[in-house]
Amino acid sequence: MGVRSKITGVILLSLVCINTFIPQQQARAEVCPVYNFQSIFFEEYSAGKTWDNRSGNRSITWSANASVIDDESVSRSFTPEELEWTRSAFQSWDDALDTVKFSEISQSTQAEIVIGFVALTSAANQPGAIGYWNAWLSGSWRNRATIKLKVGSTKWFSVKSQFIHAVQHELGNVLGLGDIKPTNDFASTQEDSWQPPYGPIPLSEYDTGMIRQLYVESTCPSTFPNAAANAAAQLKAKQEAELRAAAELKAKLEAAEAAAKVAAELKAKQEAEAKAAAELIAKQEAEAKAIAEAAAQKVIQDDFNAVTSSYQKLLLRIYVLKIKFPRVSNLLGIEEKLLRLPIILGNDLSTAKYNIQSVNDYLDTSEKVWEKTQKTTITCVKGKLSKKVTSIKPKCPSGYKLKK
Numbered sequence: 001m002g003v004r005s006k007i008t009g010v011i012l013l014s015l016v017c018i019n020t021f022i023p024q025q026q027a028r029a030e031v032c033p034v035y036n037f038q039s040i041f042f043e044e045y046s047a048g049k050t051w052d053n054r055s056g057n058r059s060i061t062w063s064a065n066a067s068v069i070d071d072e073s074v075s076r077s078f079t080p081e082e083l084e085w086t087r088s089a090f091q092s093w094d095d096a097l098d099t100v101k102f103s104e105i106s107q108s109t110q111a112e113i114v115i116g117f118v119a120l121t122s123a124a125n126q127p128g129a130i131g132y133w134n135a136w137l138s139g140s141w142r143n144r145a146t147i148k149l150k151v152g153s154t155k156w157f158s159v160k161s162q163f164i165h166a167v168q169h170e171l172g173n174v175l176g177l178g179d180i181k182p183t184n185d186f187a188s189t190q191e192d193s194w195q196p197p198y199g200p201i202p203l204s205e206y207d208t209g210m211i212r213q214l215y216v217e218s219t220c221p222s223t224f225p226n227a228a229a230n231a232a233a234q235l236k237a238k239q240e241a242e243l244r245a246a247a248e249l250k251a252k253l254e255a256a257e258a259a260a261k262v263a264a265e266l267k268a269k270q271e272a273e274a275k276a277a278a279e280l281i282a283k284q285e286a287e288a289k290a291i292a293e294a295a296a297q298k299v300i301q302d303d304f305n306a307v308t309s310s311y312q313k314l315l316l317r318i319y320v321l322k323i324k325f326p327r328v329s330n331l332l333g334i335e336e337k338l339l340r341l342p343i344i345l346g347n348d349l350s351t352a353k354y355n356i357q358s359v360n361d362y363l364d365t366s367e368k369v370w371e372k373t374q375k376t377t378i379t380c381v382k383g384k385l386s387k388k389v390t391s392i393k394p395k396c397p398s399g400y401k402l403k404k
Contacts, residue, residue: 032220045178052141053099063111072118075151089167117151164199379403
């Protein structure tokens with residue numbers, strides 16, 4: 001017990017020494033990514049088609065109160081909960097950009113972007129789609145857009161993260177980003193088909209970097225909105241994780257000491273149980289062996305009984321055929337051979353099975369022939385005269401009648 005306590009102290013002291021004497025890594029030059037949109041996006045992307053943010057303060061209005069979206073009637077309004085989820089999706093793109101903001105308004109006819117649930121018949125060219133977007137241009141800039149959500153896809157839209165993800169993806173297209181084929185290299189709401197994690201708040205660094213490049217903003221992570229707050233939050237989370245790890249390590253060591261004491265107390269009991277288990281296993285194995293042997297013997301006996309039954313039925317069949325066809329001489333020879341056929345319990349009965357089947361097949365074919373060639377004797381009478389006629393199909397001579 002004393003040695004284990006010393007080990008605990010050494011480990012905790014080592015952790016302190018590492019944090020005290022190993023210098024922190026020198027900060028490296030920040031990497032500011034450059035995104036090649038032509039190679040990243042496989043569809044839904046048109047180079048240069050964005051909203052005009054040249055003033056540096058572009059406010060895009062949106063509304064979820066429309067009764068008609070483009071060419072389709074709105075099927076139902078968002079619930080209060082769904083409306084909050086929609087706001088979260090718009091805010092996630094708002095937070096990623098410095099020069100573009102979103103403003104919700106009640107008058108849908110005045111809004112630049114309208115969103116809502118529709119039957120989504122306009123997505124017939126995209127079977128299975130549950131979200132669909134359109135955008136219009138004024139000159140070379142986008143100035144109006146719609147986002148349609150399929151009202152029938154209740155299973156998807158009933159989950160908060162999935163609802164937000166669908167709106168984030170379509171809104172990313174509206175802003176000018178394209179669709180990305182699913183990948184394990186990074187996480188993006190623009191992956192199509194959609195991939196978890198769904199509905200990230202805030203957006204991933206990859207999505208934030210792409211949208212900022214698209215709108216000619218810095219892609220350096222340190223310039224991202226709330227970068228300092230995010231870094232502080234990450235540092236705090238790291239420190240809390242380290243404290244939790246230290247506490248967990250201490251608890252584990254203390255638990256190990258307690259476990260060692262319990263293990264010593266249980267050792268004798270475990271040894272007794274192991275002995276009893278070994279005896280039980282030996283008994284079970286002996287019983288299993290006996291059962292297996294009995295089962296094997298039953299299979300042998302059943303096989304023997306089946307062959308014996310087939311053999312007896314065949315002898316009876318030959319007996320009946322000898323009476324029916326007394327002129328067929330080889331039936332007696334077949335019978336004699338069968339009577340010499342060895343059928344012994346425990347022996348290989350495959351030859352006996354084959355011979356019995358072969359004789360039955362022979363008799364099946366021969367009986368039909370014998371039926372056609374079997375001669376029959378009849379007695380014909382004419383007054384006091386009588387005459388016997390033997391033939392395959394016997395008939396009485398002219399003037400004679402069949403004796404009844």
